[in-house]
Amino acid sequence: RKEVEQDPGPFNVPEGATVAFNCTYSNSASQSFFWYRQDCRKEPKLLMSVYSSGNEDGRFTAQLNRASQYISLLIRDSKLSDSATYLCVVTQGDNFNKFYFGSGTKLNVKP
Amino acid sequence: NAGVTQTPKFQVLKTGQSMTLQCAQDMNHEYMSWYRQDPGMGLRLIHYSVGAGITDQGEVPNGYNVSRSTTEDFPLRLLSAAPSQTSVYFCASRTTGHEQYFGPGTRLTVT
Numbered sequence: 001r002k003e004v005e006q007d008p009g010p011f012n013v014p015e016g017a018t019v020a021f022n023c024t025y026s027n028s029a030s031q032s033f034f035w036y037r038q039d040c041r042k043e044p045k046l047l048m049s050v051y052s053s054g055n056e057d058g059r060f061t062a063q064l065n066r067a068s069q070y071i072s073l074l075i076r077d078s079k080l081s082d083s084a085t086y087l088c089v090v091t092q093g094d095n096f097n098k099f100y101f102g103s104g105t106k107l108n109v110k111p
Numbered sequence: 112n113a114g115v116t117q118t119p120k121f122q123v124l125k126t127g128q129s130m131t132l133q134c135a136q137d138m139n140h141e142y143m144s145w146y147r148q149d150p151g152m153g154l155r156l157i158h159y160s161v162g163a164g165i166t167d168q169g170e171v172p173n174g175y176n177v178s179r180s181t182t183e184d185f186p187l188r189l190l191s192a193a194p195s196q197t198s199v200y201f202c203a204s205r206t207t208g209h210e211q212y213f214g215p216g217t218r219l220t221v222t
Contacts, residue, residue: 046211097161101153
């Protein structure tokens with residue numbers, strides 16, 4: 001079983017749409033959670049950390065459900081520039097030096 | 112600042128050859144890591160370092176060696192290349208915070 005699982009997509013949405021991605025993780029001891037963004041053939045870059053109380057950064061909202069071991073990312077008012085692959089990342093239990101990456105969810109925002 | 116740099120960008124090796132992928136960062140980060148990214152697999156941790164002189168294994172360390180003689184440099188050595196090591200390799204660094212900064216990657220093909 002993979003440590004982190006994501007729906008690979010692709011999610012094809014029109015500009016202005018709201019889209020949500022989910023991610024599940026297997027280790028209940030994981031302590032830190034993140035969403036990274038990866039453009040085609042580029043390196044991943046941090047989009048946002050995910051906090052227990054949920055957090056928002058502009059059009060992006062991240063939620064954590066520890067009981068069900070899933071993380072979500074909501075993107076409102078999608079822009080063409082949001083087209084990318086979104087990677088869910090969790091730490092290996094309480095080892096903050098080891099990170100598990102999901103295989104990513106691809107988003108295509110169409111005009 | 113250049114951030115995290117990796118060389119070479121592309122490399123083709125024959126089975127059994129050895130080589131070193133270079134990684135350097137100029138942000139004085141303590142933590143550095145090497146990942147490989149394969150289609151449908153997400154990024155997987157190969158080795159990581161928590162400071163000069165200290166390294167440890169990640170999820171997929173077999174066939175790779177690392178050393179960390181300085182804070183800036185973290186080379187990855189392929190001992191005897193195999194076709195299964197065909198992948199995109201990313202080096203990353205971070206401070207005590209959790210945001211990882213990735214280099215642009217090395218695309219390696221082993222024939």
